[in-house]
Amino acid sequence: MKKHIKVILTLLVALSFAAVVSADDVKYEGTISNINTIANTFDLKTSSGNISLYVRVMSKMKINGENKPLSAIPSGSEAKCEVVMKSDRLTVKECVVTPKQ
Numbered sequence: 001m002k003k004h005i006k007v008i009l010t011l012l013v014a015l016s017f018a019a020v021v022s023a024d025d026v027k028y029e030g031t032i033s034n035i036n037t038i039a040n041t042f043d044l045k046t047s048s049g050n051i052s053l054y055v056r057v058m059s060k061m062k063i064n065g066e067n068k069p070l071s072a073i074p075s076g077s078e079a080k081c082e083v084v085m086k087s088d089r090l091t092v093k094e095c096v097v098t099p100k101q
Helices: 002-022
Strands: 026-036 041-046 049-054 060-063 078-086 089-098
Touching: 026 049, 049 078
Parallel strands: 049 089, 060 089
Antiparallel strands: 026 041, 026 078, 041 049, 078 089
């Protein structure tokens, strides 16, 4: 019984370290397109290609320093986004948006 508990605790510690390592923030810069307010996603066209980003309730989408909902973001805007991998998808942590003029 003690061996099983020891193995389970070892696995839990190993998994917690893996979660910490995989939670590194990544920054992307590009143009916003394909905004889907039902799925809470949008595409970001970067210099290395398009990526699909997921917007959570806790994600910060900022225009002129103010938090805005995804529905207020105009397609074609430039953005600098800080993202993290959550539940096997790139999730916005913070995105600073410059609306298209």
